[in-house]
Amino acid sequence: MxxxxxxxxxxxxxxxxxxxxxxxxxxxxxxxxxxxxxxxxxxxxxxxxxxxxxxxxxxxxxxxxxxxxxxxxxxxxxxxxxxxxxxxxxxxxxxxxxxxxxxxxxxxxxxxxxxxxxxxxxxxxxxxxxxxxxxxxxxxxxxxxxxxAQPKDAKTRLQEYLQAQGKSLPVYQVVAIEGSAHEQRFVVECRVESLGVTEQGEGASRRKAEQQAAYRALAKTGASDS
CATH class of the missing domain: 1.10.1520.10 (Ribonuclease III domain)
Structure with a gap:
């Protein structure tokens, strides 16, 4: 009891x-x-x-x-x-x-x-x-x-970088959901067509996977530490 x-x-x-x-x-x-x-x-x-x-x-x-x-x-x-x-x-x-x-x-x-x-x-x-x-x-x-003191997350930083450059915003798409119902892993693709950049991220939630994909895309721009 x-x-x-x-x-x-x-x-x-x-x-x-x-x-x-x-x-x-x-x-x-x-x-x-x-x-x-x-x-x-x-x-x-x-x-x-x-x-x-x-x-x-x-x-x-x-x-x-x-x-x-x-x-x-x-x-x-x-x-x-x-x-x-x-x-x-x-x-x-x-x-x-x-x-x-x-x-x-x-x-x-x-x-x-x-x-x-x-x-x-x-x-x-x-x-x-x-x-x-x-x-x-x-x-x-x-x-x-x-x-x-809260740092901007990768998705926000990527969006602001692209806006400052006058580029189109990224598109996020779930490309795979792996694992059992209580232990799912999401794979998300971040595509920035204006820069010819496509990166994937994965995580226990769609949000985490999107953040990882955005961080990797941001790194390709050379602005990941800005």
């Missing part, structure tokens, strides 16, 4: 309807009543709270700097680190296949559970309670972030 009281103490929130917490921890592999819909809602609440926090706390940061800082705070790796701090892996409800493959330690499943819990608090109480939860569980990351 899961000690949900301990988890709620770690979250700093006590559920009126504990079944919402259970649902937020339940992966789709474990049944029809799972956390996918809650994850969808939690993603939006998280993004809004982080955006407003950055806007208010960093009045001198530009739109681009704020966007990069927000992306850093809401990305899968950050949320997975938060989940591990909360020891969420001990509470996840997974199907037999996911259990055997180590799903309780997978970044994607952990980060999805964080977003689902945020939404579960919203459904159980209200928006302010959900936003307060975001501030609590990401307090360390929020305090440490510096929008002005």
């Amino acid at each position: 899961l000690d949900l009281k301990r988890l709620q103490r770690n979250l700093g929130y006590e559920f009126r309807d504990e079944s919402l917490l259970v649902q937020s921890l339940t992966h789709r592999s474990a049944g029809a009543r799972n956390n996918e819909r809650l994850e969808f809602l939690g993603d939006a609440i998280l993004g809004f709270e982080i955006a407003e926090n950055l806007y208010r706390e960093h009045p001198n940061a530009s739109e681009g700097e704020l966007s990069r800082a927000r992306a850093q705070l809401v990305k899968r790796e950050t949320l997975a680190a938060v989940a591990r701090r909360l020891e969420l892996g001990d509470y996840l409800v997974l199907g037999a296949g996911e259990l055997r493959s180590g799903g309780q330690s997978r970044d994607s499943i952990l980060s999805d559970a964080v977003e689902a819990i945020i939404a579960a608090v919203f459904v159980d109480a209200d928006m302010e309670s959900a936003r307060a939860l975001v501030r609590r569980i990401l307090r360390k990351e929020i305090l440490e972030i510096s929008p002005e």
Whole structure:
């Protein structure tokens, strides 16, 4: 039996309807009543709270700097680190296949559970309670972030370089998806027709594969360190 009281103490929130917490921890592999819909809602609440926090706390940061800082705070790796701090892996409800493959330690499943819990608090109480939860569980990351110090990602740098040169923008295309459903690897092609450059990248998500492909294309331009 899961000690949900301990988890709620770690979250700093006590559920009126504990079944919402259970649902937020339940992966789709474990049944029809799972956390996918809650994850969808939690993603939006998280993004809004982080955006407003950055806007208010960093009045001198530009739109681009704020966007990069927000992306850093809401990305899968950050949320997975938060989940591990909360020891969420001990509470996840997974199907037999996911259990055997180590799903309780997978970044994607952990980060999805964080977003689902945020939404579960919203459904159980209200928006302010959900936003307060975001501030609590990401307090360390929020305090440490510096929008002005966030480097531009490779896709942004490549786009800005091409715009400065008056060249057409790159086209990204998924050329392959390899591996099983829970361990997929994406292969993405970045094509810059105006420069005659085509590079591929790969990663555990389409976003990561696109970034790697963009970095390799950028390197071909000689501007990768700019």
